[in-house]
Amino acid sequence: MSLNLHLLRLFAAVAKTGSFSRAADLLHISQPAISKGVRDFELQVGCRLLDRTPKGVRPTREGAALARHAETLFAAERAAEDELQALRNLDSGSLRIGASTTIATYMIPEYLGIFHRAFPGIDLHVVSANTSDIAALMLGHEIEIALVEGPVEDENLTSTAWRTDVMGLIAGPDHRFAAAPGPIDLRQLNDEILIxxxxxxGTREVVAQALAAHRVEPQRTLEIGSTEAIKQAVAAGVGVAMVSMATIDDQVRLGKLKVIPIKGVPIERTLWQLKSPGRLEVPAAVAFEGIIRETKAAKTSRARAARA
Structure with a gap:
């Protein structure tokens, strides 16, 4: 049995929106046409795909399985369309970038500016999420560039180092660590609330590995899903945190946060670019990667010149 892709598209829209009317609006066709198409599709595949309820519709077990495959199929279709458009030239098209939260907020804006000035006709779309979510988007062909903070172990993805990030311990200006005459012992975190x-x-994973390597287990932890919110909590004296040094310049200059040196424990992490092996790269993605490499090389050269 070969699936009718037009009918599959109608079903997938209903499954995604949970409504025949919303699916009709999404696809710009009439609701009766959507309803008839889904009925015909159910007859074709030989089973019910949607349960109709007073609150809308939801996929059956078979429908949910088919919807997952449909999502992958139509993502590949979008990727093919984008690639064909991009292969013509770099004057138009789009580039979808997924980045871990810290990277998206503090690191890639510089690259976005350079890319936009070089290729103003390319529409840039940036998704900010945690490492595991970005990996899922790359697997689903929802993005062309994936930059993450933590290592990802998945046989369907490859990880390539693209930058080193220095982590630092931060505390509020009134915290006892702020008054320490010199570097503190990492074990002093055992008596602290670690945010x-x-x-x-990825940030959480790197911090957890560093603490475990030194057998440090803070008395309490507080979980907050945003680096900006963590910095605000630290500044308010709620606890201490380990964050990327790239995220704290403004608050340190304003005296709201203080970087606390740690005895003999430099904490660095590798930032990774994820790729899907065998997937053709669109020229816009290749150009963006080139900007990353060139910017890194220029910064390395300036740093060496400054040390000379």
């Missing part, structure tokens, strides 16, 4: 990111965050 951490949510599960799935």
């Amino acid at each position: 951490v990111r949510e599960p799935g965050s």
